[in-house]
Every structure is written in structure tokens, then in C-alpha cells.
Amino acid sequence: xxxxxxxxxxxxxxxxxxxxxxxAEIFLLRSDRQGNQAQKTHLIGQKRKEIARIMxxxxxxxxxx
Numbered sequence: 837x838x839x840x841x842x843x844x845x846x847x848x849x850x851x852x853x854x855x856x857x858x859x860a861e862i863f864l865l866r867s868d869r870q871g872n873q874a875q876k877t878h879l880i881g882q883k884r885k886e887i888a889r890i891m892x893x894x895x896x897x898x899x900x901x
Contacts, residue, residue, distance in 0.1 A: 843889060854890055862883045865877075
């Protein structure tokens with residue numbers, strides 16, 4: 837799980853790349869769930885929270901300028 841303190845040390849470009857990777861993972865998890873193959877449905881919620889943390893840090897960085 838990503839911590840906000842760790843995310844603040846990364847650049848904005850790295851954060852955007854992580855956010856897009858997490859969105860892709862959520863897409864795959866949702867498609868597995870619809871195909872009745874999902875075994876770890878709790879990961880969707882975890883990934884969404886990680887995206888929210890990343891977005892929070894991105895907003896903080898944009899407000900610092």
C-alpha cells in the first residue's frame with residue numbers, strides 16, 4: 837500500500853504514471869469480476885484509495901507553486 841509520505845517524495849510525472857497504472861489494474865479487476873473469475877474483489881477498493889492518495893498529493897503539489 838502506498839503511503840502519502842512516500843508519494844510526496846516523487847515527481848508529478850511519476851505520480852501520474854502510477855495513477856494510470858492503478859486505473860488499468862482496476863479495469864482488469866472489474867472485468868474479472870464481471871466474468872465471474874474474481875477472487876480478490878477487495879483489491880478494487882484498495883486501488884481506488886491509492887488513486888485518491890495520489891490525487892491528493894498532486895493537488896498539494898499544484899497548490900505549492
